[in-house]
Amino acid sequence: MAVVLEGCTPWPGEFVDRYWAAGHWRGYTLDNLLRDWARRYGPRTALVHGGTRLTYAQLNRRAERMAAGFRLRGLRPGQRVVVQLPNVPEWVVTVFALLRAGAVPVLCPVSYRAAEVSPLVRLTQAVGYVAPAVYRGFDHTVMAADIAAEGPFLRRVFPLDAPGGSSPYGGFTTDPSGCHYFPLGSVDSPPDRVPERSAGQVALLLLSGGAGGTPRLVPRTHDDYAYQARAAAELVSLSGDDVYLAALPAASNLVLGAPGIIGTLSVGGTVVLVEDPDPAVCLPVVAREGVTVTAVTPSVARLWLDAPPAVRAGGGSLRLVQVGGAAPDPVTAERIGTAWGCRAQQVLGGAEGPLVLTGPAGPDGTAPPVDGRPLSPDDEVRLVGADGREVPDGEPGELLARGPYTPRGYYRAPEHDARAFTADGYLRTGVLARRSPDGGLVVTGRLDGPPLPASLGAPSGV
Template sequence: MADDWARWPEEFERRYRADGYWRDETLGELPRAWARRSGDATALVAGDRRISYAELDAEADDLAAGLATLGLAAGDRVILHLPNRAELVTVLFALARLGAVPVLALPAHRRTEIEHFARLSDAVAYVIADRHEGFDYRDLAGELTEAVGSLRHVLVAGEAGPFTALDAVAAAGAAARRRGEAAGPAGASPPGARAPDAGAPRQDPAGVALMLISGGTTGKPKLIPRTHRDYAYNARASAAVAGLAAADVYLAALPAAHNFPLACPGILGTLGAGGTVVLAASASPDVAFRLIAAERVTVTALVPALARMWTDAAGWERPDLTSLRLLQVGGARLDEGLAREIPGALGCAVQQVFGMAEGLLNFTRLDDPPDLVATTQGRPLADADELRVVDGEGAEVAPTEVGELWTRGPYTIRGYYRAAAHNAVTFTSDGFYRTGDLVRRLPSGHLVVEGRVKDVINRGGEKISAGELEEELLAHPAIAQAAVVGIADETVGESICAVVVPPPGAEPPGLGQLRGHLVERGLARIKLPDRLVVLDALPLTAVGKIDKKELRRRLDR
């Protein structure tokens, strides 16, 4: 696997370790230290389950040993496709202890995306819920096991059907550890003894801990390899910027496989601070408001569209939000008016977060003046974050001028997984990641996001690749040409507009038919177009490419 991803050059590794950004710890070891520190304190609340730090550590041990009895080993890739439930956390830590690498898929992903991830990663196992929001993931698993030869195991949280129940894996692991048959994963130990097994090989802190999913800005989504060292720093430093402490209760309202609710600071940052994580089955106001009141939630994170929904709902529901001290908003630019409205409506401070699963995070600080919080998307997390704001030729623009953001640092990757050709374009020769985001940098160091270079639609915080959707549209027999563009939308930021040209004499599909076609092809519902426009021809540039700037101008009229 070492040849499939790009490490930091040795000089940077030495610098980041010497400066304290990187520690020699692995994600699998963290729950062990947390259990010693916090013991019987509540780590996770998931539905009617309340899991202590000690129980979290033990469950990770049992699952890791059970996975090992199935033949999973260090370096194996595993698709983790779970909604916000306790198993997402326990399996994540169990895989980390084995040295296996979870690929964190989102609940909304369907066959097109999951098959792509499985093939790209040569995944050997697929971890799913039985059902979620009316969708049966076991049916999808059946299709995948026939299509992807590397998949040997399907593990199910809930009713397993023809596959293997996660509960059975954990029980087998616990039994094997009691009998002393499983030397176990790195750091694993028998019940009651909280010291690592002497014979278990320790995982490499510099190795890949997990893979996140890119926003799919060009073609199909890429896999983002995050190491133990850089991701532990990501969570630890984000927790400090959010002021997290043991008394805090974090509500994971967004899908926890996202980088934002997982580690910015999210679940990992909260557990690292000794707080409690509450997993919400939905981010809807009725579900979230009830949990905030019942669990005395202090911190949570939303995308702007949900922040608007919560703000509006609070006006007529009058929920008990007295415990909430901080709402983080990220995933897309937060409107200044809404940023100023939130504190009065929800009774909490706002922290803008602008970042990417590839690394760089920017936060407004808790002591920033209100105007900076309302009008900027924050400043970099780490002093070691290096930023360039450049023009189309790669030359740095004048201070406060708009340019594309390039970055490198102790938690920003040096390349996507198994994507050499794409990496050659997306990363500079000296390691800067070309983000595709257009920003202005203020004298204070804060960034103002002005747009993007990439052909991607930001719908409610979900990054939708126009190119990927266009490919799927062109598979329809009544579509000869297709272009996908984002249209400004007050509710979700940008709505998805599909513009199509039918073949001569053909009857174009309606929006409902088109959405059905895309669902049949296995596309996630979050990527379905909101609007359909049929034209006789698409506008072209002088070199014959589709002129999306002109197309947007026509649609905006």
């Protein structure tokens, strides 16, 4: 049975054995995978952000030294740390450094404010917080000081840059609540001995896409997340020649590991980070860096497609655009193929899983298939009616799923788990779908929303 963080539900032993026997789980922690990638791809470019370029060797070395710095400043294995950074190289370095230190990153969009961040700190009992000092006019250090004063948990804040303006605390100072502030750039120390950890331990806590109320966090183990990213990379034929643009927040499951940042690094490709999905920002970067793969929401896709011709022409190097976040109309997918001569793929799947991906639309603008397939051969899917019984093929039912990258419960949410999971471990996704004649899945709506029009009945992604 996999070792899990307190407050998490493990996979039953028989399923652990099954996923190991199938080769899905391989026993490597994500940070040890980074070490392996650095050995294999050392001088290749791993990360690009503006004029900054990091090789695989540099990325691994920075993560190693930052991990030692985190341990020197008191972070211990299993402790949770909220990471709220924009898409910059420090985001990737920090996440891998925390993993190597044995801490558990809680990935949070940089747009969140105290109303969202404070409950995350309380729920996870996070002892650390990594964020910009001030970003786009918002002072994260002031927010951190307020949250630290609310309870006994948050005691270490790591601002990305030196606090300025209205920030009351900076450098290596301590505020009245006893919270210490260490500039992230100072978190650097000669590598030390890394504690042994199991790949069955929780690596990350991802935010669920559920709306409102108490935050729902999804615990993802090293084994299950490495498998998801690897399988997604194989499905889209990702290679070391690919350049992946992270235009949506890196904290999202789609951009982090479907195949996203981790999948790209696993094959020796290059990840280009941008902080704004605006076409005037992204498409010139696509042209300059020769980006071949990216992931967008339907609204972002339409912004790119409606950009002035001179800007829109920058997408000519793209070979695959994944569209997730809401159900796009087929016209958008067809326009992607026509505009850039590339393929469009629709993706359904939240941080909880499962991932269902359509076959890509043709580069000539032909419509994509409306039915998708689960990512793993060991994804078990059921479609059930209100009575809990499976519906006949062709009729819509709620999509239930379990598999090697779909956790068996949320983090510290036993009451929610009782509603969200069946007694035999299937996640109730809340998605309505039907089986197509060839066995694929066609999403038709959600239990908590109106049905999708027939023209939008293709899987979507979150």
